[in-house]
Amino acid sequence: xxxxxxxxxxxxxxxxxxxxxxxxxxxxxxxxxxxxxxxxxxxxxxxxxxxxxxxxxxxxxxxxxxxxxxxxxxxxxxxxxxxxxxxxxxxxxxxxxxxxxxxxxxxxxxxxxxxxxxxxxxxxxxxxxxxxxxxxxxxxxxxxxxx
Numbered sequence: 001x002x003x004x005x006x007x008x009x010x011x012x013x014x015x016x017x018x019x020x021x022x023x024x025x026x027x028x029x030x031x032x033x034x035x036x037x038x039x040x041x042x043x044x045x046x047x048x049x050x051x052x053x054x055x056x057x058x059x060x061x062x063x064x065x066x067x068x069x070x071x072x073x074x075x076x077x078x079x080x081x082x083x084x085x086x087x088x089x090x091x092x093x094x095x096x097x098x099x100x101x102x103x104x105x106x107x108x109x110x111x112x113x114x115x116x117x118x119x120x121x122x123x124x125x126x127x128x129x130x131x132x133x134x135x136x137x138x139x140x141x142x143x144x145x146x147x
Contacts, residue, residue: 009042020046021069027094028074028082031118037110040096044112051086051093054078081120089115 009016023043027033033040050068053061057079065075086093096112 009038024050025069025071025074027112028077029120031120032111032113034099034109034111036102037096037098037108040110040112044094044096047094048091051078051082052091054083055086057083077120082114082118085114085116085118 009019011019019039020043023033023035023039024046027043027047033043050065054065062075062079065078066072069075093115094112095115096110099109099111101107102109
């Protein structure tokens with residue numbers, strides 16, 4: 001009888017859960033992830049299962065995903081930006097490819113990204129604040145030139 005061993009790192013059960021949560025959140029928020037190949041292989045099936053689960057789009061699946069992420073912003077990004085892109089695709093949402101070895105310890109680095117381009121809307125309030133700051137600077141420059 002074959003035993004299936006869950007992939008783990010040496011830090012313990014809680015640390016593995018937190019590492020998984022952190023990698024998932026960073027990947028969903030940024031749309032790409034550059035880390036070691038072992039961590040990519042650890043997180044890829046979790047992302048595939050999460051997106052497949054989210055495609056059902058029921059309250060129970062939202063609660064399961066909320067339990068995994070514990071962040072409503074990330075869940076909104078999944079349901080509003082990512083799912084419409086992959087509505088026709090059944091699996092194979094992410095891809096990864098190897099990069100060069102890390103200079104410090106020689107570990108193999110990899111980059112993971114979505115198969116299809118996913119556009120994530122940035123925080124609108126931050127963009128509005130930046131625009132307002134630019135406008136106020138322009139007004140100050142105009143007043144100084146008039147004098």
